[in-house]
Amino acid sequence: MTTVITGIGAATPNGLGTEAFWKATLTGANGVRELTGFDTSAYPSRLAGQIVDYDAKTHLPSRLLPQTDVSTRYALTAAAWALEDAGVDENTLPDYDMGTVTSNALGGFAFTHQEFNKLWSKGSEFVSVYESFAWFYAVNTGQISIRHKLRGPSAALVGEQAGGLDAVGHARRTVERGTRLVVSGGVDSAFDPWGWASQLAGGRVTTATDPEAAYLPFDERAAGYVPGEGGAILIAEDAASARERGAPRIYGEIAGYASTFDPKPGSGREPGLRRAAELALADAGLAPADIDVVFADAAGLPELDRIEADALRAVFGPRGVPVTAPKALTGRMYAGGGPADLASALLSIRDGVIPASGFTAQVPDAYGIDLVTGEPRTRPVSAALVLARGRWGFNSAVVVTRHTDH
Template sequence: MKTTVITGLGVTAPNGMGVETYWKALLDGRSGIGPLTGFDTSRFPSCLAGRIDDFVPADHIPGRLIPATDRSTQLALVAADWALSDAGLPSEIVDDYDIGVVTSNALGGFAFTHKEFQALWNQGPKFVSVYESYAWFYAVNTGQISIRHTLRGPSAALVAEQAGGLDALGHARRTVRRGTPAVVCGGVDSAFDPWGYASQLAGGLVSTETDPGRAYQPFGSRARGYVPGEGGALLVLEDEATARARGVRDPYGVLAGCASTFDPAPGSDRPPALGRAITAALSDAGLTPADIDVVFADGAGVAELDAAEAAALREVFGPSGVPVTAPKAFTGRLYSGGGPLDVVTALLSIRDGVIPPTPTPDGVPSEYGVDLVAGRPRECAVRTALVLARGRRGFNSAVVVRTADR
């Protein structure tokens, strides 16, 4: 079976644009969550978000693309640029037909569509942008990345809310194993126009706390819900033999295992399926629970969901059997971008031997039995990490990454 290595990373996050800026922010405990600006939120039940306030599209992408793309696509194009550059692709060994694109998106182009609806309602159909025909679509990030870099390999788009980003990585690994040398993959989301923000609040799980430091507390004893964010990460997955042939000597790590499950319908007597996703991913990686050095948890910040995730972790690892962290509390939940960003964070933990903390100032209920890395980073050897993500309506995904020298 082919080994799939990770050779390039690209990050656009509320607390840092670029891999190293983001990583330093996490270790310094710097949050990207704050009051949402750009429109009046006074009549909304919440007012906080993880927004990338310093992003200027014209600084990163050609001007001709800006009127044709939603903000989420602009962020995805930047992350893809950085990931491909980091990987050194395309190259003489890996050409355009050898590279695919697999992205996930949960929210679509809300801001773009809202702007065009306003034009339709106020001025008429002749004033609606022709780009509306695709700028809103969930698959547009895959298409725009492919066009911009002339990547003609097998490509796809997936939708599974917060779990979709990890599903994209799993699909990309299958694509590599089937013979495609490299795939750009991951997820990015953004929806912070009034319509997009209202749609996120409508789910009833967004925190109404006004203190940014206490609004989103994964596994917290006073968990109040989550804070939505924007951004995400794109990664380059590559066949190890191809990567070595073109001179890659030190990949970030190996995508060793992945699995996805779906919860039973509400009211069913069958148990939730997150634990099954964990054990399946471990089996796929040829590992046991004892091999995992840290879990990057989904960390919903909702008491019922956190308790269910804690139960799954206890079932697999035993009470407090493995360090757990949810650094997404510094960025907000990024939907399709959350899982890939956690995978990047796990790879950096492996690289530097440190686990970033979870900002949960109100403490963790003892009955959870979770060894949460809270308050400050924890220095320790990290060789293998498990990353989890759950999407609304029952999606569960798990990914295992490990060192490349194992």
């Protein structure tokens, strides 16, 4: 059985809508900017990949606004775009043949912060009843499922910044188990003061102040990452079912997926990223030489960048495959990062072009990787490997390939 992607909806700091995101990714439009929304002057980090031109009222019915965190609004909007792109409405397939599997790492921080304010200042009876689910990691799956009447098998996965790829992997598994269509991907946002403080507490966020020199993965100047918000929703379908219903387009196949966990810190054993990449390739039935581009996790910290470069050299050989990190332009969108990279990978296959890695320019020779920098690289792409790592040991890898009828 083959699982294909038939729809993409992206909502990122450098583009609302898939084509806007893709154009921004290819032209190097930067979504990293000074964080607005509250006074950040007392915080050590003030740059964020922030969505600035999103008006929820124009994208969602008013009924959904009192009950949704901003992250869920992005997820609902991206899901509606993805379904529209796939030519799917609630009558396309029986409701139990359509499921939802999304990932979320942060929950509804901004909504919860607002309700905590009410709790502490006015009392518990002022807390919104919708807080009961608006904070929750599974809420995006639930809201998408309810809105679009997708009653098939559904799930929510949490794997820190690797979870978005796990969701797509599980969507493929769900299709293989007999569900014809699964809405998948991931979205995150936590740019209220509490969410921001929580992200900074992780200790990996850059304190840089120049938006063009803040998140520089694989650069010798790398000194942390910029948090982003947003992500992408993808429509995964059984290829035969997609053909049967006349899906308007097929972006590619989810050919392979794997996830691994790092060994215990201090064990001296190799981190799990290489194994995730190799297992995903094996799952796809492909050799390293079959891969045309790797969308890297691109942590933006020297130690983690070196670990990823080591894994890439081990799998592909020195400078053995073009590597890119377009997330340098959006910041790290947590569960949204992997799915947004999958969107870029599928569009690279469509358009025969590999986007560049933001403002990264000086890659240490010791890394031994062929990083696409400066300008996009025009070349045919038939297969792409997308990597993502999450804090405390998560490693995930997805292989997408050009769809061929077989």
